[in-house]
Amino acid sequence: FTSNEEKRNLSLGGHVGFDSLPEQLVSKSVTQGFxxxxxxxxxxxxxxxxxxxxxxxxxxxxxxxxxxxxxxYLRPRTYDLQESNVRLKLTIVDTVGFxxxxxxxDSYKPIVDYIDTQFxxxxxxxxxxxxxxxxxxxxxxxxxxxxxxxxxxxxxSLDLVTMKKLDSKVNIIPIIAKADTISKSELHKFKIKIMxxxxxxxxxxxxxxxxxxxxxxxxxxxxxxxxxxxxxxVEEVKVGNKAVRARQYPWGVVQVENxxxxxxxxxxxxxxxxxxxxxREQTHARHYELYRRCKLEEMGFKDxxxxxxxxxxxxxxxxxxxxxxxxxxxxxxEMRQMFVNKxxxxxxxxxxxxxxxxxxxxxxxxxxxxxxxxxxxxRGYLEEEMNAFNKRKAAAETLSLSQPVKKDKxxxx
Amino acid sequence: MTSNIRYKSRIPVKTEDSxxxxxYVGFATLPNQVHRKSVxxxxxxxxxxxxxxxxxxxxxxxxxxLTDLYKDRKLLNAEERINQTVExxxxxxxxEEKGVKLKLTIVDTPGFxxxVNNNECWKPITDYIDQxxxxxxxxxxxxxxxxxxxxxxxxxxxxxxxxxxGLRPVDVExMKALHEKVNIIPLIAKADCLTPNEIKKLKDRIREEIDKFGIxxxxxxxCDSDEDEEFKQLDKELKECTPFAVIGSNTVVEARGQxxxxxxxxxxxVEVENxxxxxxxxxxxxxxxxxxHDLKDVTCDVHYENYRAQCIQEMTSKLAQDNRMESxxxxxxxxxxxxxxxxxxxxxxxxxxxxxxxxxxxxxxxxDKEQ
Numbered sequence: 001f002t003s004n005e006e007k008r009n010l011s012l013g014g015h016v017g018f019d020s021l022p023e024q025l026v027s028k029s030v031t032q033g034f035x036x037x038x039x040x041x042x043x044x045x046x047x048x049x050x051x052x053x054x055x056x057x058x059x060x061x062x063x064x065x066x067x068x069x070x071x072x073y074l075r076p077r078t079y080d081l082q083e084s085n086v087r088l089k090l091t092i093v094d095t096v097g098f099x100x101x102x103x104x105x106d107s108y109k110p111i112v113d114y115i116d117t118q119f120x121x122x123x124x125x126x127x128x129x130x131x132x133x134x135x136x137x138x139x140x141x142x143x144x145x146x147x148x149x150x151x152x153x154x155x156x157s158l159d160l161v162t163m164k165k166l167d168s169k170v171n172i173i174p175i176i177a178k179a180d181t182i183s184k185s186e187l188h189k190f191k192i193k194i195m196x197x198x199x200x201x202x203x204x205x206x207x208x209x210x211x212x213x214x215x216x217x218x219x220x221x222x223x224x225x226x227x228x229x230x231x232x233x234v235e236e237v238k239v240g241n242k243a244v245r246a247r248q249y250p251w252g253v254v255q256v257e258n259x260x261x262x263x264x265x266x267x268x269x270x271x272x273x274x275x276x277x278x279x280r281e282q283t284h285a286r287h288y289e290l291y292r293r294c295k296l297e298e299m300g301f302k303d304x305x306x307x308x309x310x311x312x313x314x315x316x317x318x319x320x321x322x323x324x325x326x327x328x329x330x331x332x333x334e335m336r337q338m339f340v341n342k343x344x345x346x347x348x349x350x351x352x353x354x355x356x357x358x359x360x361x362x363x364x365x366x367x368x369x370x371x372x373x374x375x376x377x378x379r380g381y382l383e384e385e386m387n388a389f390n391k392r393k394a395a396a397e398t399l400s401l402s403q404p405v406k407k408d409k410x411x412x413x
Numbered sequence: 414m415t416s417n418i419r420y421k422s423r424i425p426v427k428t429e430d431s432x433x434x435x436x437y438v439g440f441a442t443l444p445n446q447v448h449r450k451s452v453x454x455x456x457x458x459x460x461x462x463x464x465x466x467x468x469x470x471x472x473x474x475x476x477x478x479l480t481d482l483y484k485d486r487k488l489l490n491a492e493e494r495i496n497q498t499v500e501x502x503x504x505x506x507x508x509e510e511k512g513v514k515l516k517l518t519i520v521d522t523p524g525f526x527x528x529v530n531n532n533e534c535w536k537p538i539t540d541y542i543d544q545x546x547x548x549x550x551x552x553x554x555x556x557x558x559x560x561x562x563x564x565x566x567x568x569x570x571x572x573x574x575x576x577x578x579g580l581r582p583v584d585v586e587x588m589k590a591l592h593e594k595v596n597i598i599p600l601i602a603k604a605d606c607l608t609p610n611e612i613k614k615l616k617d618r619i620r621e622e623i624d625k626f627g628i629x630x631x632x633x634x635x636c637d638s639d640e641d642e643e644f645k646q647l648d649k650e651l652k653e654c655t656p657f658a659v660i661g662s663n664t665v666v667e668a669r670g671q672x673x674x675x676x677x678x679x680x681x682x683v684e685v686e687n688x689x690x691x692x693x694x695x696x697x698x699x700x701x702x703x704x705x706h707d708l709k710d711v712t713c714d715v716h717y718e719n720y721r722a723q724c725i726q727e728m729t730s731k732l733a734q735d736n737r738m739e740s741x742x743x744x745x746x747x748x749x750x751x752x753x754x755x756x757x758x759x760x761x762x763x764x765x766x767x768x769x770x771x772x773x774x775x776x777x778x779x780x781d782k783e784q
Contacts, residue, residue, distance in 0.1 A: 044577055045576050047576075102530075103532050150576075153466055153488055156491060157527060181575075183676050184678075251684070
């Protein structure tokens with residue numbers, strides 16, 4: 001079935017009404033509610049929680065993390081937010097313990113594993129026979145905010161290594177945290193250095209899209225401001241006659257929403273107000289598809305077989321299944337064999353032990369007999385001595401009895 | 414605070430009472446003589462700075478000594494730092510102030526804590542300190558001791574990042590590896606990213622953790638009981654302020670009508686020498702103006718002596734093992750235990766040997782019986 005007709009443009013004779021399609025789509029998605037997942041990567045204490053609180057203008061519960069975790073672990077927390085009639089299911093994933101270990105070679109692994117797991121879960125749902133994708137709580141990470149420490153020099157080695165591992169799996173927006181410790185001139189140099197290091201190492205960060213004319217201008221200008229230098233605060237300070245979110249220092253007040261103080265407003269604009277939907281789309285259409293393709297290829301699926309004919313999914317499934325069952329059987333046999341061997345070994349050991357104990361018992365018995373004999377001998381000897389002594393005693397007594405007078409006579413003298 | 418060497422000099426008072434005059438001997442001028450000789454000889458001081466890169470170490474050193482020690486240095490990229498090893502770089506300068514000469518050596522430790530795997534990254538640093546001790550030990554034990562160069566590290570400023578909640582594992586490990594070899598003064602770096610409340614919280618937390626992990630940082634000596642109240646109060650404030658939260662600057666800005674070292678922000682100007690902005694002045698006064706010599710003394714009297722004693726013990730035990738009598742360095746032999754205890758020890762030794770032999774015999778018998 002091929003269609004050779006060229007597509008023709010027709011002009012309408014009147015108002016049909018399908019221009020309401022976007023509204024229908026919008027109304028449907030509003031009813032469904034939206035879902036957004038943010039991953040915050042940065043060292044302990046760099047301001048991840050504070051920034052989230054500032055961005056969403058709420059106090060998400062958070063205890064201060066300790067610096068002494070043995071490794072990095074990810075902590076996702078989901079919140080239900082609502083603004084006018086739009087409901088947002090927001091998940092914030094924190095990297096606890098990142099950057100604290102002395103040896104950070106494996107620090108990126110838990111993060112990559114987490115992202116892959118979310119993709120895997122989605123893939124599993126997609127591959128199910130009976131699936132309910134419209135109901136599925138999408139936990140795939142839509143954006144990774146990478147917090148760079150404000151050293152003023154360049155990226156840290158850990159930053160480079162981590163971002164390289166993440167850039168093909170998630171949209172990355174690098175931000176400079178605690179930017180109120182960098183002066184304007186230092187900041188300019190710092191941003192240039194960071195971007196050049198990212199480019200020269202081939203790290204792909206998220207670019208705000210410029211294909212849509214309504215937002216291309218603002219997005220393009222924002223791309224030039226990356227990485228955003230942000231300051232977060234949930235405390236309010238009185239400036240003029242308003243109370244604004246700010247940080248109060250002895251030398252001045254840093255206002256979070258003042259664009260000449262930091263790029264917070266730019267970040268909020270780009271992340272939430274303009275490009276949130278694009279981030280979700282990119283995650284699904286690019287990062288997830290890449291994951292899915294790699295995973296399926298690993299499992300042995302191809303789109304075309306060696307003859308360049310489209311493969312039937314069914315045949316591949318059958319082949320895979322047979323292979324899997326064969327593997328299973330083999331494993332079972334192995335385990336059974338191992339079990340039998342173990343049992344034999346243990347039996348032999350027990351027999352040996354039994355023999356040992358028996359021997360010991362015999363030996364002890366012998367020793368006991370010897371001791372007993374010795375004691376008996378001694379007893380016999382003692383009895384003999386006693387008898388001899390008694391005899392002598394008796395003899396002595398009779399002797400003394402026959403000579404009493406002499407003694408008395410002696411005494412009287 | 415413009416305190417000079419604090420000593421009391423008693424100038425002879427000419428009173429009507431001639432008895433006072435007769436009793437004046439004149440050794441009260443000794444401090445003056447010491448002062449004069451030391452100015453002639455000049456001083457030397459070796460300061461080590463350690464901490465991750467980007468903590469403002471170079472800027473602080475420049476601010477402390479009001480010079481630029483780090484012209485044209487090259488900073489490494491993130492990529493180059495992934496597997497970086499720690500280097501030791503010395504900068505020596507001769508500076509002079511009011512006739513007093515100081516040979517200042519700054520020991521830099523670029524690369525510390527910068528690699529991805531920082532296992533034992535403090536080892537080059539401890540090795541360096543030990544080497545200086547060894548060098549001094551050899552020189553001190555030599556025959557010609559006229560011109561000994563003292564390269565021992567007198568003080569180590571350790572820069573703790575202000576971005577965290579307290580000490581990190583690498584901070585603890587570093588300080589524990591060094592606290593018995595050098596005077597450690599921990600500092601909170603880049604303190605202009607912390608509000609006064611946050612500074613207080615962080616200082617309390619760090620002091621707590623230093624206690625908890627048993628880290629022996631440099632302790633200010635107690636001031637004499639006959640110092641005046643003002644000095645004692647200042648001393649107390651100084652001690653409660655540790656670890657110092659510092660800010661450094663290479664640039665001079667205009668603030669409140671004056672030109673001062675500072676950092677210019679859109680929201681205000683941070684002045685390095687303003688005590689309500691940071692503890693830079695306290696650090697400078699303590700490090701340079703009042704405790705520099707005490708740091709040297711503690712290095713000589715405590716850290717070096719510990720090293721020396723340990724070294725000698727190792728040497729003598731090695732000698733005893735090898736059964737050699739002469740030692741390569743002039744040291745007093747260790748006192749030998751008296752004759753009685755020696756006899757006792759000998760007896761016990763032989764008894765032990767006998768019992769060991771009996772045990773062996775019995776074991777052998779049992780083994781034979783089992784066979």
